[in-house]
Amino acid sequence: MINSDLQALITTLEMAALTTIILLIIGTPLAWYLAKMTSRSKVIIEAIVALPLVLPPTVLGFYLLIAFSPEYLPGQLWQQTTGQQLAFSFSAIVIGSVLYSLPFVVQPLQKAFEQLGDSLLEAGALLNAGPIDRFFSIVLPLTKASFITAATLGFAHTVGEFGIILMIGGNIPGETRVLSIALFDHVEAFDYTRAHILSIGLLIGSLIILAAIYWLNLPKRAGTKTTLIGKAN
Amino acid sequence: MINSDLQALITTLEMAALTTIILLIIGTPLAWYLAKMTSRSKVIIEAIVALPLVLPPTVLGFYLLIAFSPEYLPGQLWQQTTGQQLAFSFSAIVIGSVLYSLPFVVQPLQKAFEQLGDSLLEAGALLNAGPIDRFFSIVLPLTKASFITAATLGFAHTVGEFGIILMIGGNIPGETRVLSIALFDHVEAFDYTRAHILSIGLLIGSLIILAAIYWLNLPKRAGTKTTLIGKAN
């Protein structure tokens, strides 16, 4: 009992961590591109990124399942390349989560990049910093808070995801059975005690982790900042 | 057939629109407070806001169902005040969606407010603008893009939401039966043609609406902006 939930917890953390890393790797350049692109056609890309949000997860899962099955191109290609079936694999739930959580990572980053403006980047360029250097030495530190937001939203949303993972993952213990499914199973199986324990554990654990993240992200010298409105209220 | 889906569409739009409005009304001051608060205890509030994300929607739905039922305090209070049962009502799914989508509205706004800085607000104050005035005349226009992001994420996430609404809404046609559930029902009832048509319609419709939103939000004079990095790549 505790063993199987622990396994689900581990799978969940692995999946959410991997998904978040991939999301940041894909989402950062995408957000940058969208923030700095001036062509009007970017609205199409923006809309496509936001699209997975509108389809209910189960339905999105339904279509992903079709796409991932060996009958269709994406699934076929995967099978040819890796020798493994995509549907019902750990990779499948990671890919599904990445698609589903992409807007939660891209959009906050894009807005942060847009609000940043060009003036400090220009200053950096004239101190010999190339684009990559500028990104890591100026953009990243100045938008750190938004990166943390993006990663938190992406991670948390992936942990809570259920419909897609269930459909394309198939609830295989140790591989695709994640905590959200385990919890649902407990509820459905009238195992309320276990569901409550798991839920409360999840809540308290998350609360601690989230608080820790936000705490690390507090401005170091919050005290010296003028807070015109904060105090004037 | 088309009639019932249309009804679900209307319910969905009503729910999502109302939810988004409520989210903006609640989320904006909350985000402002979190952005300007300097006390370390704010991390707890930040974590609590993000919490609903971590619980799978069905499980969150389960607990909300319990809370909203006439047996427990929140449901009781609601019934005493409005004379109506909370669970399985339109109000219930709106409240559920608000709770679930809150972080997607609060976090982008909070980051936007933090990145804004105090200097223009100080300038506004010295031109006799009080806090509310400053908010509408300075903060809002400068963070418009983040408001649109927040509203889009909140709206889209609510449209796509399924688990919570199914659990606390009860899938009652014309009241709590939303599009995501209707779509799911079609899949479950092997009515794939209808599911496909509805999905494609939903996708195209959303694509158009999203693109329109982003298009309206394009900077008016995008051409004159220097785009150091965008073009330098």
Next chain:
Amino acid sequence: MNNNPPQLNIDISLSYSQFNLVINQAIPLTGITGIFGHSASGKSTLLRAISGLEKSVFGNISLGKIKLVCTEQKVYLKPEARHVGLVFQNSRLFDHLTVLGNLEYAVKRCKNNQLFIDDIIELTKLKTLLNNHINELSGGQQQRVALARAILAEPNLLLLDEPLSALDQQSKTQLLTMMLAIQKQLNLPILYVSHSLDELQQVCDNLLVMAQGKVKEFGNIHQVIHNLNHQLGDDLIAQQTSLSLPITKLCDGYGLTTLTLQDKQKIYLEYDASFKDKINNGELRCFILASDVSVTLTEPTNSSIVNHLCGTINAIKQNNNKVLLTVNCGEQNFYVAISAFSQQKLALIVQQQIYLQFKASAVRTFIH
């Protein structure tokens, strides 16, 4: 007590990690008061404290009868309730609005509306820029917008933090003239921070000199400048005579304007059409650099130098190779800087009667 002219009373202290501001000073709320001091002497911080942007200030500030701050009584008026305008060192324009939008922002929130926006646009030469976005403006254009915006808010007290630093002399002169006119029209007290004594000379009635967070000098601008003449260790200003004198003839046939000292001696300076704007109660404000004045023992002849004043040496102060003479001519002290060599050659002593000579162009109303 009611008859006292209204004052800005400041009695505050404020600490940063490496800097303390301690000010106890009453400033009359009439005309323009200059604030002058080295970089990092606390000028901006003082303005921020008066306007309400420094929350951590301790003490009292009152503007006329209105208490802005009183830490003891826990009074802390919000910035937007103080009706104090501030032009920041960096202009802080709203970049989501056009130039016109920025100006209208101020007009909309202004109670009195004694000024017309079109007049101010005219005076600050912003007409062709009204629809420009802020990031399309040059540095000087931004400063003009910031100044116009602050004036249009018609505050009860206007604080200017180096509002003209990015402007060329010509624009500076124009804007200073405008500020003087508006100051009079609205009877609006102004505190004016600048590194340029020239700017301050032109417009200020009183001068406050700051150093390391403290008031070093305060008083009538001429008096303060004369006091600074003697602080030789510190190159804060050029030694000079600073004057406000009545005009007896605005323009003679030779293009000279005549000023008169109390003992009826005349001072001639080059006439400028702008004098009409600069006359304050019939007096013209001007200054003569100590280094522009020379000394002769006999009344000079055959020289292009038009100004010859007879006076008595009041004080001789030597600093290395330079000597500063204080010479009294008709109740007015003049300052003359000569070399120790000259002093020795002419054998100058206190109480000696001598002639001062300086060119008409040495009498400056504004640098040029």
Next chain:
Amino acid sequence: MNNNPPQLNIDISLSYSQFNLVINQAIPLTGITGIFGHSASGKSTLLRAISGLEKSVFGNISLGKIKLVCTEQKVYLKPEARHVGLVFQNSRLFDHLTVLGNLEYAVKRCKNNQLFIDDIIELTKLKTLLNNHINELSGGQQQRVALARAILAEPNLLLLDEPLSALDQQSKTQLLTMMLAIQKQLNLPILYVSHSLDELQQVCDNLLVMAQGKVKEFGNIHQVIHNLNHQLGDDLIAQQTSLSLPITKLCDGYGLTTLTLQDKQKIYLEYDASFKDKINNGELRCFILASDVSVTLTEPTNSSIVNHLCGTINAIKQNNNKVLLTVNCGEQNFYVAISAFSQQKLALIVQQQIYLQFKASAVRTFIH
């Protein structure tokens, strides 16, 4: 062709909605070139074009042998590949870093490392501020950090956009001295935008005057200033004589320094300890305001005025009530502004021999 000294060749045009920049100018890559002009004349835009921040520029820019821009050949070097430093009009410091962090940012990305960070910190007086955050700095402190940061990057060309506008005279002098020293040490060409001719006089070898997006004058600084003397309609500068003269005696017993004209006539000015730093190839740069010089027909005596030069009137130019004389003394033109009244009284005519007189203090090495 290889023997030509390296030049910055600019041949560009650039259009904004209400402004056109059209520049065709070669600027030698030696010493410091001043850029002077009214607000909104296009100075900042020119610097942005050279540094690569204006993408929409059309034409050619080359720095020595390196093509920075050539629209025909579709060459457009990225800003970070140009090794051109720029101190912006607004300092643009990284507010996520401390003062030291900002300086180290430049040092880390610098290829040569001929300068020591500690030396620059010392020279810019930033030692006590190293751990401060950027938003804790005063306006002048920010400018010092921005200047130090740009220098530490050791670019091949340094562009300065009013880098000292928020600083008091004393800090300005110190920093200008530092810039001269570093310019020589690194043999680093500098373009220096300023509204203050005083600053430019002090340090520039060449001067480029801009008006409405075009080059109005370019050449040796003394020559350009003398040309500007005659443009009376436009109050761009104060009329003056601008000189670089060899020092024959650094300091005599009376605290005077002696300069010598080509015909061996002497000019005396007050000695200052800082002259040692200011001597360039044995020559001292100085200027004498036309209004500080007076004319006598006979050699004056009994006067505290130490400088008497004998010369011939080359030209007389009258503008309203003012007259500008060009007087040649030993191959050097001097400019004298007198009133029409004086000219008439002394009956001055071209080719007449006269005496110029001016105080030692009228010979300025830096305005005060």
Next chain:
Amino acid sequence: SAKSSQAIQANENNLRIAVAANFTPVLNILLEDFTKQTGIPTQVISGASGALFLQITHGAPFDIFLSADSRRPIELEQTGFTVENSRKTYALGQLAYYSSLHTDKEINNATSLLAILNTPPQRFAIANPDIAPYGKAAKETLISLGLWQIYQPRLITGINIGQTFTQLRSKAVSSGLIANSQLILNNLSGVVIPSDLHQPIEQQLVIIRASKQQANAQKLMDFLLSDATKQIIESYGYAKSSVPVSLPESKLSPQ
């Protein structure tokens, strides 16, 4: 709230039927007749039996509940949510084997089915045995056949039998055990699993005590339990309540 009260009134006359997803298509067909016969308008709320059960225990405004199992109706009866004596079996589920890899002919008799089951595929789809009745029956079947140990690690479990069918239909998994009714409704063929290999899948209904339309609910119950209706239900792949399908013991016994 104007909207919600309006909607509630409009919905008031409808008979609300909460039905397990696997029976929804059949119910929809039956209801056409029912409404024609009685004039009672209906509203179908389809869902997982578990979720519907939870909702009923928290006051969901349903009139009648058609579960996919007997366990939840019993639970509801015991906790007093149902009208007395309203718990009835309205259909007996039949499990079927389906494979998208094999043609009908290859698996149209039980011998070949056993042969095929004996070479286990990489992945095999059933509904979640812990929560879905068809899943529970599938597990029992595999245990009876002695194949559980081999199959357990290869299982893809759907949250309900509907999801299992979707996973099979998409060909993401090629074989599994699903409801026979699903095959018939989709014109697919598979092999019906003998009902003696698992506990009967008794799909039971109850009338909700809080219902204001108990009379109409009673009418629907009578309609569903009528012989005519039973025949129709059976024609959609449900077992005849009297004669469970059975095959000779010998042919099915495990190796």
